Amino acid sequence: MNRLKANPLLSPDDVKPTRGDLEVLCTLNPAAVRFNGEIILLVRVGEKACDREGSVAVLQYDVCCDNLKVHHISKDDDDLDCSDPRKFCYRGKTLLTSMSHLRIARSIDGEHFRFDDEAAIFPATAYEGFGCEDARITCIEGTYYITYTAVSQFGVAVAMASTKDFTDFRRHGIIFPPYQKDVCLFPRKVNGRYVCRHRPYRSEFNDACIWTARSDDLESWGSHEVTLAPLPGTWESERVGAGPPPIETPEGWLDIYHAADSEGRYALGAMLSELDHPERVISRSTKPILQPEMEYERAGVYGNVVFANGMLADDDGTLTIYYGAADTICAAAVTSVDEMLAAAKC
Amino acid sequence: MNRLKANPLLSPDDVKPTRGDLEVLCTLNPAAVRFNGEIILLVRVGEKACDREGSVAVLQYDVCCDNLKVHHISKDDDDLDCSDPRKFCYRGKTLLTSMSHLRIARSIDGEHFRFDDEAAIFPATAYEGFGCEDARITCIEGTYYITYTAVSQFGVAVAMASTKDFTDFRRHGIIFPPYQKDVCLFPRKVNGRYVCRHRPYRSEFNDACIWTARSDDLESWGSHEVTLAPLPGTWESERVGAGPPPIETPEGWLDIYHAADSEGRYALGAMLSELDHPERVISRSTKPILQPEMEYERAGVYGNVVFANGMLADDDGTLTIYYGAADTICAAAVTSVDEMLAAAKC
Numbered sequence: 001m002n003r004l005k006a007n008p009l010l011s012p013d014d015v016k017p018t019r020g021d022l023e024v025l026c027t028l029n030p031a032a033v034r035f036n037g038e039i040i041l042l043v044r045v046g047e048k049a050c051d052r053e054g055s056v057a058v059l060q061y062d063v064c065c066d067n068l069k070v071h072h073i074s075k076d077d078d079d080l081d082c083s084d085p086r087k088f089c090y091r092g093k094t095l096l097t098s099m100s101h102l103r104i105a106r107s108i109d110g111e112h113f114r115f116d117d118e119a120a121i122f123p124a125t126a127y128e129g130f131g132c133e134d135a136r137i138t139c140i141e142g143t144y145y146i147t148y149t150a151v152s153q154f155g156v157a158v159a160m161a162s163t164k165d166f167t168d169f170r171r172h173g174i175i176f177p178p179y180q181k182d183v184c185l186f187p188r189k190v191n192g193r194y195v196c197r198h199r200p201y202r203s204e205f206n207d208a209c210i211w212t213a214r215s216d217d218l219e220s221w222g223s224h225e226v227t228l229a230p231l232p233g234t235w236e237s238e239r240v241g242a243g244p245p246p247i248e249t250p251e252g253w254l255d256i257y258h259a260a261d262s263e264g265r266y267a268l269g270a271m272l273s274e275l276d277h278p279e280r281v282i283s284r285s286t287k288p289i290l291q292p293e294m295e296y297e298r299a300g301v302y303g304n305v306v307f308a309n310g311m312l313a314d315d316d317g318t319l320t321i322y323y324g325a326a327d328t329i330c331a332a333a334v335t336s337v338d339e340m341l342a343a344a345k346c
Numbered sequence: 347m348n349r350l351k352a353n354p355l356l357s358p359d360d361v362k363p364t365r366g367d368l369e370v371l372c373t374l375n376p377a378a379v380r381f382n383g384e385i386i387l388l389v390r391v392g393e394k395a396c397d398r399e400g401s402v403a404v405l406q407y408d409v410c411c412d413n414l415k416v417h418h419i420s421k422d423d424d425d426l427d428c429s430d431p432r433k434f435c436y437r438g439k440t441l442l443t444s445m446s447h448l449r450i451a452r453s454i455d456g457e458h459f460r461f462d463d464e465a466a467i468f469p470a471t472a473y474e475g476f477g478c479e480d481a482r483i484t485c486i487e488g489t490y491y492i493t494y495t496a497v498s499q500f501g502v503a504v505a506m507a508s509t510k511d512f513t514d515f516r517r518h519g520i521i522f523p524p525y526q527k528d529v530c531l532f533p534r535k536v537n538g539r540y541v542c543r544h545r546p547y548r549s550e551f552n553d554a555c556i557w558t559a560r561s562d563d564l565e566s567w568g569s570h571e572v573t574l575a576p577l578p579g580t581w582e583s584e585r586v587g588a589g590p591p592p593i594e595t596p597e598g599w600l601d602i603y604h605a606a607d608s609e610g611r612y613a614l615g616a617m618l619s620e621l622d623h624p625e626r627v628i629s630r631s632t633k634p635i636l637q638p639e640m641e642y643e644r645a646g647v648y649g650n651v652v653f654a655n656g657m658l659a660d661d662d663g664t665l666t667i668y669y670g671a672a673d674t675i676c677a678a679a680v681t682s683v684d685e686m687l688a689a690a691k692c
Contacts, residue, residue: 093551094550094551127572130551151551152551152552154552155546155549156549156551157570173570174568174570174571175568177546177557179547179549180523200524200525203501203524203525203547204440205476205497205501206498206502206524213523215568217562217566217568219568220562220567220568220569221566221568222519222520222563222565222566222567223519223565224519224520224522226473226500
């Protein structure tokens, strides 16, 4: 796995906020796709409102007035806990330090990207009040389907949008109710049905495992089955979650996934599953295929994180993994299908 | 709402355990349906293994050996917390004090019930290792669909089974992935699609709300929408969850639901939603329609609970609500559609 020398590819300085009174805190976790001769990244852009003296600002989309609202909470408020840089705990509930939307960045060479001036998918429903995050793009039968995390006071759910031109986006609503994240669609039907990975959150009963589900229409999902579980005492002890859409190889479906350990350090792994039964894992990587090592991966809004939800495969077997680092910037690393299959098998 | 004088209708003493070395701890939360001249309750029967001196016994179904296993945990173990009578906390995870299956009890008059000698639905998959709980039965197009909570090390999910005769049951697998409970199916399609209520668990972001979803095949669910939220400072401040299948009335869909307050006291409420848009609430009861008052509702495995997932409607508008009390016994109360509509509107 070779990181691009051009890393970081995209940083908060590279993007215009959606409003003059907002600032961009992070540009992370890009989905990736080739379209019309360009490489398109669909980047999660996290914005925040300016803090007033002695208070923190919480930016949210309010569906009732179809507009943004900013709440200011005094730092002296005993009910406020700011210990996690990604969120505030306030009056028993969690609020986010930044509100994310999804923005396109374009490139010809895959290294030099330029952000569009406007959001592609901006919060617009009651389920997106806290933001739209961590997209995956899968081209199925000529349409590009975008699955993304929709966060709000109603929980962390997964929504879907689709486009044929990356200009007009059609929203399909919530396809997975809370508490779910990390949904990626397979590029083709398996045994006559669409397939996806998804990731229920951990609870008092269960660890955060990757599941596989099936659908006839991409909007309604069933036949849920557990696929990959965390492994105690390892780099993937706390949670695992699906990454970019799996790639079909002669040996099986190749998944790149993320995992976190007990210290909240996020690394990437590879797994291989059966072509006809993608819920059945053939093998998984014992070691991470990419882990936080570079300064831009170790320090940022939330350090020690590499998180991939975008990957491009070339005809020659080259794989470019686009990833978010330290919850702050976008980067990429190059490898090959053969290398990833080997990693998944040892 | 008039409680039957025959309450409790069913108690742990009324049922044979599935194995001689087990004891029945609770018989609760019945689904209800009329079938072949009988009233059938599908009761959650919780069994436990005998504790050894100085230890607690944890009963589970093990899918690998297709058999029950009993783990004994020393009461002196510092990692064991038995403070909640429904569960053990052990090594950071939750285990249940009893493992439930679903058992039929039959009656002619709706007051005197007799349990079948064998389970109708007993844990049989990896998703049922900790038990099958809290069924709802809906007759749709001549088939009886049973939705129930499947609890295991993989989380709290919702599974479905179906039957035409209450003798042979077909399993349809997991229809809602974790963390979901309280799924009830509507008795007919609305605008051409099947409808259900479901209830994602609360998280750091959200309260436990009732949602509505749609399906073309009853197995794959989408179009998820929030329907009813808890109300701070009231008898339904902590959580709400769907009850028996909703009943169609000229004024809208009538739902009986359960709610809990900040002290874990469970009561029942009524709500009315639009016939063509059951995700849109017209009105909800400001006061409980039934709350724990009787001794059998106030004391038991988990006291101060009334929880309904079964209801029968007669042609004359009489409603009989079958409910679990104190997580221990089955009871019933009689009311009418008119009374419940009035309750839902004030």
